Amino acid sequence: MKKKYRNGSFRRLAVAVVGVGAWLAIAGSGCSSSSGSKGGVVKGVVVRDDGQPLEGVDVSTADGATTTTNAQGKYTINLGVGARRVLRLSKSGYFTNVVGVTPSAKAATNQRNVLRERKLLGKVDGATGGLVASDSKNIQIALEPGALALEGGGAPAGSVDIFVAYVDPTDESFAAQMPGGDFRARRNRPAGTDAGVSIPPIPPPIDASDEVDAGAGSAGEEDAAVPAAPPEEDDDGGGADGGDPSDGVLTSFGALFIEAEDENRRPVVFTRPSDICVTIPEAMRASAPATMPIWVLGTSTATWEETTVAVKVDDQYCFQGGAMGAVNCDIFQRVAYVKGRVCDKNRVVANAEIVITNPNVSGSQLRVFTDESGEYLVAVGSGSDLTAQVRLAGADASPASGAATLQETICALCPGETTTVDFGVCPVGFGADAADAAETKRNDVFGCRDSMCRDNSAFQSTASVCATQQVAGGDTPETRTIELGRSRGTFTFYHEAYGKKDQMQVFYEGQQLYDTGCISGGTTATLSFAGAATAIVVVVTPNCDSPELGTAWDFLIGCPPWLQLGGATPPVGDGGAPDAGGGDGG
Structure with missing residues (x-):
């Protein structure tokens, strides 16, 4: 059993087994890889939100690397190593997605990406605006006169179609549907301030490699200031205060894709902030803070950028959105890291899905896939106890692994800290000797003890609210x-x-x-x-x-009124809004 002592706090990584005939080893796995040298290569599959593969998706980077998915939704692209890169995924009829990925220097990096279908929320006059809402009123957007313009400037022609898709944080597939890839965030609007401040470049992103060829690959302009490895962990607790306080990951209370186009199918953007109200999923209303930061996904960085704040109005969050694209209603946590390897006896398991979750909070899912050497590394929120699961039923998982799900508890990490969680998989009946399995199977579970880094106030509102x-x-x-x-x-x-x-x-x-x-x-x-x-x-x-x-x-x-237009209300569409209980409805 692995033990950690940090800052005077005893940590024990708990071990749990889910499923029959599977065991979990926390010690070094000692397995070997036969993947060969494929550093810098990214292999992925793009699917719809119902899991069906998407053919003909354009996959590109800012510096000109391009490819297209095949009939199975698969693609391969060489990005080089040494920096976090941004993939742009686009297909007609679907919301464009951007994904942040740091290619491994050791082996091919695996991805699974989801594109959401564009659904019409409603139509407004391009000049006078109006109100669009889902049938259940769970998504409402009020556009004032003059609030819309063509992406390149000028007035939209005729009516404007507003497309919206809702991402439900209580859905089990939430992590797969969220844009951005690794859920990295930059806090441009620190707590207690009323305006944005200048912040330094993004600190080290995630990379499962210990060996980085800084000269390999061709990084786009957005990658130039981004190193390629997490902070080094020391033995005296130095990582407890590590990391930039503006760098973190998010826990979501709901997200939207928003796009618009005029009668001539030209992209339309906001020229000024517009009122947006979104219903909070029923399961999250009791814990929903009175205020919540609003984040917009940067299309050139695949990083969530804080823009404004939402206030809780009855069972909704209302805010002024000023950008098309992916918009997220999220709590910020400073970043820590979890890395490790997945093995099946002496073989690595590539493309195993690792899901990291705060079991007490919906919308906290993070996921990553092991590379061709069986390794993974993921940025997580600090200050909260987490659950790590490895799911081995993927299409490209090792056949000997069977369909197993293994789980472990990770005690609260400090900002900037890195911990290692290795999974050793040896299901009985898939080649393992029963006697050996009985000797090595672990089923003892230890809870997390008090940690100086546990943040029990992470989800509490600190502001006075109207x-x-x-x-x-x-x-x-x-x-x-x-x-x-x-x-x-x-x-x-x-x-x-x-x-x-x-x-x-x-x-x-x-x-x-x-x-x-x-x-x-x-x-x-x-x-x-x-x-x-x-x-x-x-x-x-x-x-x-x-x-x-x-x-x-x-x-x-008293709070200012929301969704006030002072004009006629246009017809109402659906737009894939959640139902009263928070479902997708799409």
Whole structure:
């Protein structure tokens, strides 16, 4: 049994067995590879969301490498080694996907990619906009006049088709359907700030190789600043504070693909943020925070970029979306790494699916496939206990492996930390001697002990949010930031001073919106705002006319209205929205 001591915290990697006649070995597997040298090669298969292979998918990179999937949906492309690369997958009638992948220097890297079919949510006038919504109203998009333009500039011709596909985080196939590949994220809008800040280049991405030929391959411009190996792990706990705090992975509360085109089939984009509301899956509503970061997938980096914030309105998250493409409603966690190898006795198992999940949170699935040398490496969220599974029933898995699923618990990792999880597969009845299997089979399960890196507040909201609570106080001055979830609109300010006189001032982007003056009693005001920030600041000065203490006061900020157009509502389509319980509906 493998033991780890880090930062004074005892860690034991738990062992669990799922399925009959399979055993899991955590020690080094000692298996050998006969794959030969195929470093830099990526082998993949592209399927629809129902699992059927897709022929004729264009697979390309920014620097001109191209190929096309065959009748089985398979492709092979040589990307070289030494950098994380971006694959663009496109086919008419499907949402374009971009995938981040770091080719191994040792053996061919395996991929399984999903393209979602484009489904019409509704039509709007290209000039005047309008509201489009699914039949169940679980997805709603409000487009103001002038909010749409052609991708290259100019006005759309006639009506504009809005295509949307919903990715349900409670679906078992969620990880397969999510765009981006390795779910890497960059935090451009740190907690507690109202505007974006400059951030350094992306730190080391994942790579299952220990030997990197920095000169091999041809990297596109988007790859130039990206090294090709995870941080080295040391023995004194140095990895606990490692990694850039802006670099992480995401846990999703739902995602959308959004595309649009005019009557002449020309791509259409947003010219300004538009209101978007998406229903939270029923199973996740109780744990859904009051605010949630919104991320857009960068098409040249395959990295999720933080853009704005959503607020919880009843059973929906509402936000102002300003970009077409893949949009994600996610919680950010700083990055750690899990790597290892999958073996069947003395043979490596290529193309085995490794799924990493936080068992307590839907939408946390991450997956990777072993390369031709049986190795894998995946970036995961730090601070939470995780479950690792290896699924061996893939089309290209070792025949001797059988259909088995093996599982292990990984205790919470610190930011920047790397841990190794090796799977040794030896099913009884597939060539293994029964006596040998009985001697080596493990079924003891150990729970994770307390870890200084476990973050029990990772999924809690830390911001004050409009309309969620009344802020009250007494003789102590108060400065409170209130998240509105949007950068323009109107909100209502309610204030009451009991007995003595108090003063309240409301600020937006450093400018005063309202001043109650030094008064007692109550006031109500409707205030307008417009800019880049999505939050206001309320400053309370108690006992403003006298040093004598004994005052009491409270205030409440009402949320701005959402999906307001002030015009006619166009016909409503379906668009593949989830049903009331959070299903796909597509």
